[in-house]
Amino acid sequence: MAAVSPFPSREGSPVGFTELPMARIIAIANLKGGVGKTTTTISLGAALVDRGYRVLLVDLDIQQDLCASLEVPTPRPGLADVLFSLLFFGRAELSEAFVEVHGLTVAGGYELQQVETQLNPLKDSESALQFALAPHLDQFDIVLLDCGPSIGYLTRAALTAADGVLIPIQTEFLALNDLPGIMSTVASIKARLNPRLKVTGFVPTMYDGRTRHGLEILEEIAAQAKRCGVPAFNPIPKTIRLAEASASGRPITQYAPESSAALAYHRLAIEFERCGGLKNTTAAVATPVALSRPVRSVSMEERMAQGQAQRA
Numbered sequence: 001m002a003a004v005s006p007f008p009s010r011e012g013s014p015v016g017f018t019e020l021p022m023a024r025i026i027a028i029a030n031l032k033g034g035v036g037k038t039t040t041t042i043s044l045g046a047a048l049v050d051r052g053y054r055v056l057l058v059d060l061d062i063q064q065d066l067c068a069s070l071e072v073p074t075p076r077p078g079l080a081d082v083l084f085s086l087l088f089f090g091r092a093e094l095s096e097a098f099v100e101v102h103g104l105t106v107a108g109g110y111e112l113q114q115v116e117t118q119l120n121p122l123k124d125s126e127s128a129l130q131f132a133l134a135p136h137l138d139q140f141d142i143v144l145l146d147c148g149p150s151i152g153y154l155t156r157a158a159l160t161a162a163d164g165v166l167i168p169i170q171t172e173f174l175a176l177n178d179l180p181g182i183m184s185t186v187a188s189i190k191a192r193l194n195p196r197l198k199v200t201g202f203v204p205t206m207y208d209g210r211t212r213h214g215l216e217i218l219e220e221i222a223a224q225a226k227r228c229g230v231p232a233f234n235p236i237p238k239t240i241r242l243a244e245a246s247a248s249g250r251p252i253t254q255y256a257p258e259s260s261a262a263l264a265y266h267r268l269a270i271e272f273e274r275c276g277g278l279k280n281t282t283a284a285v286a287t288p289v290a291l292s293r294p295v296r297s298v299s300m301e302e303r304m305a306q307g308q309a310q311r312a
Contacts, residue, residue: 011168022138023143024141025133026142026164026166027145027149027155028145028165030111030147031176031182034202034204035166036170042070044255045057045144046102049270050064051270053141058144059107061148062113062154064109066108070102070250070251071101077097078108081096083157084115087119094132094136102251104264118151125157128186130157136278146281159185159193159194165199165200166177166201167182167202167205170206171205171207172214173213176220179224183199199230199231200275201272204221204236206228206237233268233271234264234268235248235264237260239259239261239262242261
């Protein structure tokens with residue numbers, strides 16, 4: 001069956017796209033695997049929920065690690081069904097793939113590998129995710145898209161739908177060395193498909209301030225961010241607690257709320273709120289969860305100084 005094209009040109013917008021306050025759509029992307037994309041999607045999303053935001057997570061990795069990490073039951077129909085239905089029949093209902101868990105709404109499902117292989121050749125198909133999300137953007141304040149480590153169809157669809165891209169970078173040489181790949185991809189999508197797309201910032205992950213190498217890479221990430229004109233957020237520490245949280249099926253903010261990783265993601269949520277132009281529409285003031293340890297925003301310079309002191 002030939003695909004129909006329900007999409008107008010990129011200059012057009014889905015019906016109702018600007019009638020109500022719209023959620024910010026942020027892709028969490030990096031072409032390098034194992035840098036903390038899924039962990040950041042879950043943990044940042046959960047920290048934003050704690051601040052009073054309505055958050056939708058979309059699992060666009062064919063391995064479905066986000067759904068596995070939150071023990072999300074497989075929805076039927078799932079995300080693959082929605083995208084196929086939209087492209088081939090011109091209609092779909094993304095909410096059928098929504099699952100509520102730990103205060104988050106999650107959209108995922110099975111057979112995303114078929115989406116990659118079958119939709120990739122179709123002309124103008126990258127806008128499918130944007131149009132699937134459009135009717136639901138007034139229901140959320142922020143949509144986080146967890147992308148796989150490739151420039152396949154699903155990643156291109158995410159970048160086409162997104163307002164911004166948050167790039168997790170593991171604080172190791174090889175991960176930093178791959179940064180030009182995702183930056184080039186963002187520039188290409190911005191030029192061809194999504195002129196509003198911007199890099200929201202870099203998130204250093206798996207940071208060990210006790211090592212010279214970790215500190216040097218952190219400094220280089222900050223330098224690269226300055227050259228690119230984007231924020232470098234405070235680093236997420238390397239800790240076994242994050243792996244334990246995934247195994248438990250809960251976000252780190254619930255599994256170990258007083259851990260260094262949970263506090264780091266709460267700091268990231270505060271920084272992201274300030275840089276991302278988020279507006280909480282569910283309450284007059286976003287109220288963070290009560291923590292016995294206050295969450296203080298620490299500058300990158302302070303973080304580097306702390307690392308140097310630890311090594312001294």
